[in-house]
C-alpha cells in the first residue's frame with residue numbers, strides 16, 4: 426500500500442482519513458479524487474495542502490476516463506472509496522444522484538480496480554443497510570433490509586463490491602460504520618446542525634419523539650478502524666465499525682445544550698422523517714478481533730465535537746451563510762413544527 430486513491434476525500438470522513446494517513450505513515454502518497462459537490466470542501470484539506478505526498482484531482486467517480494487517467498498517473502495500488510451522496514433527507518427529496526454515485530460510481534471504481542489489479546479496494550459502507558434493528562445487534566452476515574433511497578443505494582454499492590470479489594477476484598473489503606461525528610462534518614447531519622443552531626440560539630429541529638437510537642462514534646475512531654481493516658482485514662470480508670453503544674437523539678440533544686450552556690427550550694419537535702429507522706445497533710466483535718477499539722465513548726465524542734465547532738466558527742459560518750445551504754434548510758425544515 427504505497428499510492429492510495431481516496432475518493433470523496435474532500436468530504437467529512439474522507440478528509441479526516443487523509444489527515445490520519447499522511448500523519449501516521451511517511452511512506453505513502455495520497456491522491457484525493459473528489460467531484461466537490463456541495464459536501465466536498467477544499468477547506469477540509471487545507472492542513473495537508475503543502476504536503477508533497479498529497480495530491481488532488483477534481484473529478485466524478487462516474488467518469489471512467491478520468492478515473493483511468495488518475496489510476497495510471499499515480500500508479501494507484503489501493504482505492505478507498507468514501508465518495509457518495511450521504512444524507513438520508515436529501516435522498517428522500519432527490520434520489521437519482523444517490524443511485525448514480527453510490528451504485529454506478531462504485532461500479533466504475535471496481536472496473537478500475539480490476540483492470541489495474543490493485544492490492545486492495547476498500548468500500549466505506551454504512552450500518553443503515555441492515556435497516557432498523559429494534560432488538561439485538563446487526564452482524565455482518567445479517568440480511569439487508571434497506572428502507573431509504575440512501576441505504577438502498579449504499580447496499581447496491583456493497584453488493585457490487587462482493588460481486589467483483591467473487592466473480593473477478595478483486596481484493597475487496599467493506600466496513601459498515603455507524604454515525605460519525607467530529608471535525609469537518611457538513612451542517613446538515615444532526616449533530617453539527619444542533620451545535621451550530623444552539624450557538625446562534627436557534628431552534629434544534631428534533632424529529633418525532635426523539636427516542637430514535639444511533640451509535641454516535643468519533644470520526645477519528647472510524648478512520649483508525651478503516652486503516653486496521655485495510656492492513657489486517659481479509660479480502661471478501663465485511664467489518665462493522667462502531668462503538669457498539671447506542672443513544673437516543675433526545676439524550677444527544679440535551680448533552681449538546683448542556684455543554685453549550687443553552688436552555689432545553691431551544692428543542693423544537695418537528696414532523697418525523699418518512700420511513701425513519703428507529704434504531705441501529707452493531708455487533709463489532711469481528712473488527713475488535715483485529716485489535717481495533719474506539720477510543721471515545723459517546724460523551725467524549727460529543728464533547729470534543731462541540732469544542733471543534735466552537736473553535737472553528739469560520740469553517741461552518743462560511744457554509745451556513747451560503748445560498749445553497751439556506752435554500753436547503755428552508756426546503757427541509759420550513760413548516761414542520763409540531764405544536
Ligand code: NAD
Pocket residue numbers: 432433434435436437438439458459460461462463464465466484485486487506507508509510511512526530549550551552579601602603604605606610611
Ligand atoms: P460527505 O457527504 O461529507 O462527503 C462526500 C464526499 O464525496 C464529498 O467530498 C463529495 O464532494 C464527494 N462526492 C460525492 N459524489 C461524488 C462523485 N460522484 N464523484 C466524486 N466525489 C463525489 O460524506 P461523509 O459523511 O464523509 O461519508 C463518507 C462515506 O462514509 C460515504 O460513503 C458514506 O455513505 C459513508 N458513511 C458515512 C457515515 C456518517 O455518519 N457520515 C457513517 C457511515 C458511513
Ligand code: DAU
Pocket residue numbers: 511512513514550551552553602603604605613614615616618630631632633637638639674698705
Ligand atoms: O448510520 C450511519 C449513517 O449515519 C450514515 O450512513 C449517513 O451517511 C449519515 O448521514 C447518518 O445517517 P442518519 O440519518 O442516522 O444521520 P442524521 O444526522 O441525518 O440523523 C441522525 C438522527 O437524528 C436520526 O435519527 C434523524 C435525527 N435528526 C436528524 C436531523 C438532520 C433529527 O432529529 N433532526 C434533524 O434535523
